[in-house]
Amino acid sequence: MDIRFLGGADEIGRSALLVNDRLLIDYGLEGGTPPRTPIDVDPEAVVVSHGHLDHVGAVPSLLSGGRRPPIHWTPATRELAELLARDTLKLQRDQYNRPFTRAEIGALGEVSETHGYRETFEAAGHEVTFFDAGHIPGSAHVLVNDGDTRLLYTGDFHTEDQRLLSGSTARPDADVVVCESTYADVTRGDRRDTEERFARALRETVHRGGTVVVPAFAVGRTQEAMLVCDAYDIDCYVDGMGVEVAKRLRRVDDSLRDPEAFRSAMRHARFVTGRRGQKKRIAGQNTVIVTTSGMLTGGPAMTYVPEIRGSPTNLVAFVGHQVEGTPGRALLERGRADFDGRVLPVAARREAFDFSAHADREGLRSFLDDYRDARVLTVHGDATDRFAAALREDGFAASAPTNGVSLDI
Template sequence: MDLRFLGGADAIGKSALLVNDSLLIDYGLEGGTPARTPPDVDPDAVVVSHGHLDHVGAVPSLLAGGRRPPIHWTPPTRELAELLARDTLKLRENQYDRPFTRAEIAALGEVSETHGYGEPFEAAGHEVTFFDAGHIPGSAHVLVEESGRSPAGGRTQAGDDGATRLLYTGDFHTGDQRLLAGSSARPDADVVVCESTYADVRRGDRRETEERFARALRETVHRGGTAVVPAFAVGRTQEAMLVCDAHDIDCYVDGMGVEVAKRLRRVEGYLRDPDAFRSAMRHARFVTGRRGQKKRIAAQNTVIITTSGMLTGGPAMTYVPEIRGSPTNLVAFVGHQVEGTPGHRLLEEGRAAFDGRVLPVAARREAFDFSAHADRDGLRAFLKDYRDAHVLTVHGDATDRFAAELREAGFGASAPTNGERVTITE
């Protein structure tokens, strides 16, 4: 089996893996100006692990010039991919570097093929099966087999029937969230391409984090303040909604996370608790108005969950300046703040850029780790079932170090780099 790492190998962003020069797994987009995509490729078929920009964001560009490879994904990933693509064009409508066109987004409907978990399908001469990855709704571990071996069978020695089984983990989480249950599927594999986003992080108890988050929101409102919760549109906004509903905390929800929540109602069978999700949808107050309404909401003693999660745009850029002047108010981050973003600067320095002006923020700032990725212990727990496989560590800032630690623990492990070709032999 031949693996070509086009992106997302020794870094986080624009993931893409080409298998046997024919099957493409993921084709992500990295933001900035200009937008960055993996190298151009013309696959026979595409498989997408989940609906985050760094894994699905550049997929419409594969349909340029009349190309029409079939695109395989779960129903939630299909819903999210179209929404993210339209949002990407909206954000770049006045820029020269749009990565695809509206026509290419429309063409997604011509080539889309959806599959549930545990349902094998054929793609570019390979048998492929999705397994629940517990990251965001519809996220999947992708099992790729060169022959018709059943993914449900017991563990056998690598190559004993002349085939290679590749497990591409995608992004995954082994712990339970309110939105999703943790990943529990461990299909047989000879090679594991494993994400390592938090390979050097041990996360605290999630229940304690949730209690601390809920307490901070309640105390802020009780003291007459407003809490703004910058959150990623896909996954984290809905998780924050569920936490607020579970703790009887009223909240507004603004930004693209509103449309994501509505689309997830169409595929609620992929959620951990559809009844809880419907309850959170009923009790949240969705914001549909313009800037004036947002300013009036910010003046209330309330909780506002809003995009953008790193303060790089979105309604958060209205709400945070409105509440910045009082330490009674709170900015509660629920996602990782990448160094160099306004969110990171606000956390570290108490100031950030809004509309081109760097402003001090007197409101309290707190970070709550609601990550939907497996941490160090979660990654090790997942990989203990693959001690006989070769592990390729990707999608992290320290993939070399993680691979070295795995080798010390007795694994066959290595860390490929972007552009590298790896050939798996029996």
């Protein structure tokens, strides 16, 4: 088997792996202006691990010029991919920098083929099977068998249970494992302790007369925050693209850990559909507002945080990693951030809660313990070399490929 890393190898973003020059796994987008896509390719078929922009964001561009490779994904990933594509097109206002067109988004329906977990299917002459990865709804480990080699592409995964999803337990036989390493340098505490700290901070802030803004990623983290608020009987508003994501997940709730708990959280939350004036009125209440974007790079959070910034009684509760250079990181570390071109000081308290849906160092190592006889390729991280070196010290045949590299495995 020949594999070529088109993106996402020694970086987080724009993941893409080409197998035997025929089968493409993921084709992601990296944010920026203009957004960056992986190396261009014309595959016979595409397999998508999950519905996050850095794995699925550039897929519509593969349908340009009348090309129509079949795209294989789970039902939940299919739902999320179209929504993300339309949002990306809306945000990329410069038509010359857009990674794809509205027509190419429309063509997704012509080529889409959905599959459940553990249902083997054929794609570009390969046997492919999805296994539940426990990352976001519909996320999958991808097992590819070309008759000679079994390749396991982990995609993004989590080994611990979340309220939204159960952790990954599938460990299919494989000769080669392409393993994500996003949090290979991180060891987390107990998730239930994190939940309880989060709920306590929200309750205490509201009890003291304050307002809480919870910046959250639209896919996965918004819905996790909704479930936590429902479980701890904390009233919350939900705003931004996370609202539409939640509604779409109702269509595929068999991909969730507890569909009834999710329906309860949907009933418990108050979805915001109004304009800026309504948002300002809500910000003046003693309440909790879960809203995009998770790193304060846009969305309704750009209205809510400035509205509550003046009082230390209020709280901005981050539930996701804040990348260096984002307004969220600046606010968390320095107490000021750029809001739509205005750098504003924020007197409201800031606190971070680690609700990551990625496996940490211990989770990655426990997963790979089942693959000590396999070749391991570490990708999708800021320290892939360091992770591969640590694995080699422990007896693994591990290495960290770079973008553009081709390997005969």
